[in-house]
Amino acid sequence: MQAFIIFVPQNHLLLMLKNHPLRAYNTFGLAVKAKLFAEATDIASLKKLCQHDGPKYILGGGSNVLFKGDYPGLILRVANKGIQVIREDAEQVWVEVQAGEAWHQFVLWAVEHELGGVENLSLIPGTVGAAPMQNIGAYGVEIESVFDSLEAIEIATGQQVTFFKEQCKFGYRESIFKQALKNQFIIASVTFRLQKNPQLNISYGDISKTLEEMGVQQASLRQVSDAVIQIRRSKLPDPAELGNAGSFFKNPVISQDLFAQLQAEYPTIPNYPAVNGVKIPAGWLIEQDGWKGKQVGNTGCHARQALVLVNYGNATGQEILDFSTRVIESVHAHYGVRLDREVNVV
Numbered sequence: 001m002q003a004f005i006i007f008v009p010q011n012h013l014l015l016m017l018k019n020h021p022l023r024a025y026n027t028f029g030l031a032v033k034a035k036l037f038a039e040a041t042d043i044a045s046l047k048k049l050c051q052h053d054g055p056k057y058i059l060g061g062g063s064n065v066l067f068k069g070d071y072p073g074l075i076l077r078v079a080n081k082g083i084q085v086i087r088e089d090a091e092q093v094w095v096e097v098q099a100g101e102a103w104h105q106f107v108l109w110a111v112e113h114e115l116g117g118v119e120n121l122s123l124i125p126g127t128v129g130a131a132p133m134q135n136i137g138a139y140g141v142e143i144e145s146v147f148d149s150l151e152a153i154e155i156a157t158g159q160q161v162t163f164f165k166e167q168c169k170f171g172y173r174e175s176i177f178k179q180a181l182k183n184q185f186i187i188a189s190v191t192f193r194l195q196k197n198p199q200l201n202i203s204y205g206d207i208s209k210t211l212e213e214m215g216v217q218q219a220s221l222r223q224v225s226d227a228v229i230q231i232r233r234s235k236l237p238d239p240a241e242l243g244n245a246g247s248f249f250k251n252p253v254i255s256q257d258l259f260a261q262l263q264a265e266y267p268t269i270p271n272y273p274a275v276n277g278v279k280i281p282a283g284w285l286i287e288q289d290g291w292k293g294k295q296v297g298n299t300g301c302h303a304r305q306a307l308v309l310v311n312y313g314n315a316t317g318q319e320i321l322d323f324s325t326r327v328i329e330s331v332h333a334h335y336g337v338r339l340d341r342e343v344n345v346v
């Protein structure tokens with residue numbers, strides 16, 4: 001591996017590494033390499049790296065990417081840190097968090113400071129900067145509910161731009177940064193609006209059941225966070241032990257007509273109301289179709305969570321991608337529903 005140095009303002013040294021291994025930088029644990037790799041720990045470095053010619057890919061914690069192979073350009077890892085209260089009133093606190101902070105560290109900070117709004121999002125891997133990309137969500141909460149604004153650097157110009165909530169066009173695992181502005185901005189920091197007297201949201205999934213098992217009657221923020229952590233640990237494979245990127249597919253929204261046909265055949269099909277139809281859990285379709293726990297070569301669907309594709313050790317990204325295509329085609333052939341990938345394929 002070779003390294004060369006770029007100087008940036010404020011006497012910072014910026015290292016650029018050649019042929020850098022990425023196994024430790026993607027939770028699938030794929031043994032791919034980047035032609036060039038650099039880590040930006042401040043905004044000046046981010047702006048400097050924007051000027052680099054050739055293809056660039058912005059990386060946070062690598063927990064929602066699937067590398068098909070080696071990356072032929074610059075992997076720019078966002079690693080600026082810091083959490084700062086910037087404003088407060090009687091009910092709310094505005095907190096600006098730098099993009100390279102680990103999401104879960106920020107959740108722990110909020111819980112520690114008794115500020116509510118993100119406790120149901122405990123233990124989601126990755127960075128704060130990537131969280132708005134797909135409007136991360138879990139246990140009935142999405143970050144759009146606490147989102148105030150973000151600062152982003154336009155890659156083409158190096159200009160800093162503020163985006164408010166309406167401009168981000170948040171949807172289910174979606175934002176403008178995954179659609180119209182894909183690969184055009186680096187998110188540098190995000191400001192959240194947290195509550196001093198939050199209404200806890202414990203009705204979703206197993207949270208209230210878990211709190212009961214913990215012997216909790218009047219739950220605190222920390223207890224809700226602990227319950228979510230406990231549930232997630234029991235349900236999801238730990239990427240440190242078994243490479244994965246969480247849910248590989250999004251839950252599809254289907255038309256009322258198709259839903260009526262499926263329900264006639266499968267009366268117990270789980271379903272949730274959605275804006276343009278009915279939302280069906282992708283995991284149910286995959287499991288019903290016989291893929292849960294199925295291993296093909298070095299990859300497969302996890303035995304406890306059909307929605308999670310895993311790397312059993314030496315899988316390549318292409319192998320995982322091909323397997324996901326088989327699952328998509330099989331579910332489509334049997335149920336008429338086309339699954340979309342949630343994971344970003346690089």
Ligand SMILES: Cc1cc2nc3c(=O)[nH]c(=O)nc-3n(C[C@H](O)[C@H](O)[C@H](O)COP(=O)(O)OP(=O)(O)OC[C@H]3O[C@@H](n4cnc5c(N)ncnc54)[C@H](O)[C@@H]3O)c2cc1C
Nearest residue numbers: 060061062063064125126127129130136137138187245246
């Ligand atoms: C075990 C496990 C459980 C998970 N559970 C959940 C869950 O419950 N809910 C959920 O929503 N997600 C979940 N995920 C997915 C993942 O944690 C989130 O999508 C997370 O936000 C990804 O963050 P990251 O920093 O790892 O992003 P990366 O994987 O590094 O990048 C993801 C995308 O964001 C872009 N990106 C990253 N940082 C920036 C930036 N600063 N500016 C611009 N673009 C950027 C990348 O180019 C890429 O397109 C899970 C993943 C795992 C492995």
